[in-house]
Amino acid sequence: MTVSQGLPLTIIVKFADDTTVVGLIRDDNDLAYREEVEQLVRWCEGNNLILNVDKTKEIIVDFRKIQPSHPPLINNLRPLEVVSNTKFLGVHITDDLT
Numbered sequence: 001m002t003v004s005q006g007l008p009l010t011i012i013v014k015f016a017d018d019t020t021v022v023g024l025i026r027d028d029n030d031l032a033y034r035e036e037v038e039q040l041v042r043w044c045e046g047n048n049l050i051l052n053v054d055k056t057k058e059i060i061v062d063f064r065k066i067q068p069s070h071p072p073l074i075n076n077l078r079p080l081e082v083v084s085n086t087k088f089l090g091v092h093i094t095d096d097l098t
Helices: 031-046
Strands: 002-005 010-015 018-023 057-059 081-083 085-088 091-094
Touching (some): 010 031, 018 031, 057 085
Parallel strands (some): 057 081
Antiparallel strands (some): 010 018
């Protein structure tokens, strides 16, 4: 597994053929996270790699009582699905971290 630094507050985790973008969003400012995802999409396009939009998911972990709505990430003109749980390297993760 390799971890490479991206823009501030984001990292990219790569393992085999899986890539995960992790972003910390502070004060509802998700600009760095969105720029990192867009940069990854452009890099893939420039290197003849195709991201499978059907397999690309977003999970949001937010413990605030009132959670703001974030517009969905877009790839190939399609919004990414926001899920409440996912599997990461064999570990099941839920949006409330239970």
